[in-house]
Amino acid sequence: MSRFWISSILALLSLLFCLGFGALLTTVDTTVISLDVEPSAQGTDRKFAQGALLPSDGMFDIAIEGEGFFQINDEYQTVYTRSGNFTLDENGEFVMASKVKRHSIEPAISIPKDAIHVFISRDGLVSYQRFGETKAQHAGQIQLARFENAKGLIRLDDNLFKETKNSGSPSVGNPGKEGRGQLLQGFLEQSNKDSISEVVKPDSRIMQVAVDEVL
Structure with missing residues (x-):
């Protein structure tokens, strides 16, 4: 599994347990060029919403x-x-x-x-x-x-x-x-996002790269 994939999951999970955010959703440009090049967060969209x-x-x-x-x-x-x-x-x-x-x-x-x-x-x-x-x-x-x-x-x-x-x-x-x-x-x-539904659904190509590396 690529370093980017692991770090992305950890970063997203850390956001879930922040105090003071109803919803802070970060979307990442997940276009993959090669296994050696980690994609950059070119598109960052922060959305603040009232939490419980x-x-x-x-x-x-x-x-x-x-x-x-x-x-x-x-x-x-x-x-x-x-x-x-x-x-x-x-x-x-x-x-x-x-x-x-x-x-x-x-x-x-x-x-x-x-x-x-x-x-x-x-x-x-x-x-x-x-x-x-x-x-x-x-x-x-x-x-x-x-x-x-x-x-x-x-x-x-x-x-x-x-x-x-x-x-x-x-x-x-x-x-x-x-x-x-x-x-x-x-x-x-508190955060109003469920810990599972908050995880960003990445590009299918990223998913395939992760699966191929594990196999």
Whole structure:
């Protein structure tokens, strides 16, 4: 079995278990020239669709119901994601829970260490409550980025995307405004694709090459 065939299957399977994507389908130009030449992904078509929103145990888990991306600062640039699996770092700032290095949400939001409750409204308003207090304190505002052509984004790693000339510049603002989705605290967006039906059906010539190599 060719290296391309194996790597393609592994890449597709890795996409199935990503958080924050309803459907991200990559189609590949599968024209084979020879066994020694691996086909290139000349035609890449990313399709974003709303995935199932499932409740979680995380106070800082946030799902986007509708269009839009969270803005993330990776210390070098602003990137984008629909994965709302957040936590607090040692400074009390909202960061992506799945990252080894610091990936903080933009605009930055900080929660005091003595806060006992954190509230995130549908329109992105973040507030917290300290022990003994009856009134919540304002902490910040989560904003979403919306792209006219989200399919033009470049995929980086672990659900992160970067804007391109094809995607256009993002329209940034509060959730629920100008076509942006709203937020659900305590929920995470799951993939809505079945692990078998999501596997791309390759060109029959690729299939025959793989069978011939096995035999």
